[in-house]
Amino acid sequence: MSLTGKVALVTGGSRGIGRAISLKLAAGGADVIINYFRRRETAESTAREVEKLGVSAHIIKANVGEPEKIGLMFDEIKAKCGRLDIFINNAASGVARPALELDDKSWDWTMDINARAFLLCVQRAACLMTNGGKIVAISSLGSRLTLPAYTSVGVSKAALEALVRYLAVELAPRGICVNGLAAGGVESESLKLYTRGQEAAAAGAWQTTPAGRMVQGKDVANLVAFLCSDDSEMIRGQIIVIDGGVSLAPIGTAKPS
Amino acid sequence: MSPVEEKVKEIVIKIVRKPELDFTPTTTFKDMNADSLDIVQILVALEDAFDIEIIDEEMKEIANMGEFVAYIERKVAARKAA
Numbered sequence A: 001m002s003l004t005g006k007v008a009l010v011t012g013g014s015r016g017i018g019r020a021i022s023l024k025l026a027a028g029g030a031d032v033i034i035n036y037f038r039r040r041e042t043a044e045s046t047a048r049e050v051e052k053l054g055v056s057a058h059i060i061k062a063n064v065g066e067p068e069k070i071g072l073m074f075d076e077i078k079a080k081c082g083r084l085d086i087f088i089n090n091a092a093s094g095v096a097r098p099a100l101e102l103d104d105k106s107w108d109w110t111m112d113i114n115a116r117a118f119l120l121c122v123q124r125a126a127c128l129m130t131n132g133g134k135i136v137a138i139s140s141l142g143s144r145l146t147l148p149a150y151t152s153v154g155v156s157k158a159a160l161e162a163l164v165r166y167l168a169v170e171l172a173p174r175g176i177c178v179n180g181l182a183a184g185g186v187e188s189e190s191l192k193l194y195t196r197g198q199e200a201a202a203a204g205a206w207q208t209t210p211a212g213r214m215v216q217g218k219d220v221a222n223l224v225a226f227l228c229s230d231d232s233e234m235i236r237g238q239i240i241v242i243d244g245g246v247s248l249a250p251i252g253t254a255k256p257s
Numbered sequence B: 001m002s003p004v005e006e007k008v009k010e011i012v013i014k015i016v017r018k019p020e021l022d023f024t025p026t027t028t029f030k031d032m033n034a035d036s037l038d039i040v041q042i043l044v045a046l047e048d049a050f051d052i053e054i055i056d057e058e059m060k061e062i063a064n065m066g067e068f069v070a071y072i073e074r075k076v077a078a079r080k081a082a
């Protein structure tokens, strides 16, 4: 897969899955703009890793939950690169509470960062994709399966996935492919945080996949790279599940290979 | 009250939605029932207001508003000196 000469933006591209995506796109030859929220040092360290792969890296601090920050981020991208070829909507946040305990503030925070930001970013990104482009939204199984205390994020991901379908059709005439992926539990710091308060069996269920191992950030990054390549040109508006098969087998029934 | 303290107080009161809050040096986040989202929003608003970077690990040492204001004042001074 060659992404040589392409310019990619990865929101939340500084750590976790976003970091794996930034590195994968860089390995394919793309220059990478790494958006982050509050941890500058982590973003700088990922940018150095990206540069080691022989492409350029640029970090931009912006809370994608705030429309004006999105505006400033794209102004900076326009001034620095003049165009964009790949946009990966990866940044996410959420408030881990049962539905009956969610207040308006938690709801707005989660929806603004996980769903509204995708729309607002795409509106700006599409204008910079003058030669067509690829857009990939990172969702999770929680958009359609219920997970404890995951309501706000699950609902925001459902909105994100619906947007993928609408945008895929609306942006197709501009030569822009829009797709999404829904990951199962990915071995990561954030999953550890999320499962911390859960029963051992529930927390451990994520680790038992029919594929025999947990999904890693690099598995997600590989799929993103495929969706950014011309090999996937006829896939439009789809949400590809990447979970090692875990959603096919009721919890506890999958036998590891 | 220093301008930094004024601003911290204004932001904290707005985000925890407690206009009647008695903001004193000994007031804690717990006293105002601030949850983790409130605290993140307060930190983000202060980072924006003063163009500073607040380190989560350093926040763990902060016991009350007196220490919080002093911490923000140090960050603001360090930025001005840089």
Ligand SMILES: NC(=O)c1ccc[n+]([C@@H]2O[C@H](COP(=O)([O-])OP(=O)(O)OC[C@H]3O[C@@H](n4cnc5c(N)ncnc54)[C@H](OP(=O)(O)O)[C@@H]3O)[C@@H](O)[C@H]2O)c1
Pocket: A011, A012, A013, A014, A015, A016, A017, A018, A035, A036, A037, A038, A039, A040, A042, A062, A063, A064, A065, A089, A090, A091, A092, A093, A113, A138, A139, A140, A141, A182, A183, A184, A185, A186, A187, A188, A189, A190, A191
């Ligand atoms: N981990 C899993 O098991 C899992 C499973 C399924 C789907 N996913 C999805 O995969 C994506 C990445 O998850 P992750 O686990 O890698 O996340 P993570 O480790 O928590 O990293 C989040 C990244 O997003 C950035 N970020 C957070 N809030 C932001 C905001 N308001 N504006 C801009 N950037 C923001 C963070 O920047 P700072 O470091 O500067 O704060 C960081 O770079 C998310 O969409 C998540 O829903 C994850």
